[in-house]
Structures are given as C-alpha cells and as structure tokens.
Amino acid sequence: MELRLEDLRTGEEGKILKILGNGPFRIRLMEMGFVPGARIRVVRYAPLKDPVEYEVKGYHVSLRHEEAAKILVEKL
16 A cells, blocks of 8 residues: 555554655655665654654654655555
C-alpha cells in the first residue's frame, strides 16, 4: 500500500518507493539517503508536530510535513 511519509506514525517503518518533485530538493534528499528501496523509521514528532525526526540508513534527519508529503513509502 502506497502512503506518503507524513502518514507514518512514531515507531512505524516503511520502504521508500519514490520522491516526487525535482531539482535541488530531490537531489538534497537523495544525498541524505532518501533513495528508493531504503528503509525509513519515524523516530519522534516535535512538540508542535513539525518537524518530524526520521532514521534512514543509520542517520537521523528531521523533515517538515510539507517535505515528507513528497516522499512515497510502503509501510512495513
């Protein structure tokens, strides 16, 4: 089932399927390890629910909801 990364909750994991958009944003995400096939886990939400901390390839990265909405994942 295809979801947006922002739909996963704390502790849930997914596999990245696709990054929507193009240009510098997409390149920056791919440089940080957000590539198709990579496993990603939601670590925690900030107190005001934005940004969200994710773990991908052993690294912890925080993304805003608007950025996470552009990443399609499959829930594991």
